[in-house]
Amino acid sequence: MQNRNFILDNVKDFHLYDTLECGQCFHFQRTDSGINQGEFEYEIVYRDRVLHIKEEPSTNGVRLIFINTEEWEYQTIWKEYFDLERDYSVIKDKIIKADPRLEEIIEENSGIRILNQDFFETLISFIISQNKQIPQIKQVVNNLSSELGTKFDVTMINRLSSEFDAFFPTVDQLYNATEEEVRASKCGFRAPYIKDAAEKVYFGDINEDGLLRLETDEAREKLMTIHGVGEKVANCVLLFGLGRTDAFPVDVWMKRICEHLYFDGDTPKSEIEAFAIDKFGDVAGYAQQYLFMYGQKHRIGTK
DNA sequence: GACCAGGGTAACT
C-alpha cells in the first residue's frame, strides 16, 4: 500500500482556499482548524478518488502536500484537475489589459484556478445549484452521493473521519434511481431535471466527446435541451466541466457585480454576458471567477 | 412570517 506524500514546492498563482471556496465545486471539505496562519487542509472527492491535501506557505508561492499520494497519481490526475500546468500570469495580464480596474480584484483572489472537473458531476451539481446557496448545494451533492453513489472502501487510505462516505453517483446509478430516490436528497423540484439529465447522458443524446467537438455556442444550445438547464447552468457546465474559458455564467451575484462596475442600473443578464465576452474574450471565464469571489467577499449589492 | 438563494419553466400578455 502507498503511504508516501507527494510534495510540490513553490507553486505560484494557487491557493487551495481560493480555488475550492470560490463556488465552482461542491464535494470537498476543509479539515484543518484554521488556527495556523497560512495553513490549509482539505478533503476532496473526485471521480473514484479521495484526495487529502495540505497547503503551507513557501518562499516563493505555496507548498502542496498530497497525503498518501504517489507521483504518478499527481501526474495523471491531480495536475490536470487543479489546472497546474497552465501559466496564470498570462491569463491575469490579459484580464488586466482588458480592464485595469480588475488588478486589485485579481490580487485579492490570486490563488483561484478553474478546476477541470468531471463533466457529469458538474452537470448535475449545477442543475442542483439553481436558486440555492452554496452550503445547500454542497449538502444536496453529499446527500445524493451518500444515498446513490458507491460507498468508500473501508480500507481506503485517504478516507478521513469526515461527513463524506461515498463517491458522486455515476450515470448508471442516477439513471437507475427513481425520481423519489433522487428527491430524498432534498433537491426538491429539481428531481425531474436531474432524471432528465441522467437519461439524456445515459442514452447518448448528451455526450461529453460530442460536446467537446462543438463550438461553444452550439454546445450551449445542446446542453439547454436538458429540462432544467438554462443559459446560466449551461455556461457553468461549459466552463467548469468542459474547459470552455470563453463561457461567462451570469447569476444574481455576477449581475449585481457587473451592474456595479460596468452599467448604470438594472441590466438584463444576456446583455451582461455579451458585454463580458466581448470585453474579455477567451479569458472571460477566469475573469468571471475572480469577480464572483470578489463580489461574495464584499457582498456587493447586498448592503 | 416575509424574503432570498451561483435559475428555469410554463403560462401569460
Next chain:
DNA sequence: AGTTACCATGGT
C-alpha cells in the same frame, strides 16, 4: 420577445 407566478428547501 418580454414579464410573472411558481417551483422545494433551508437560512436570515
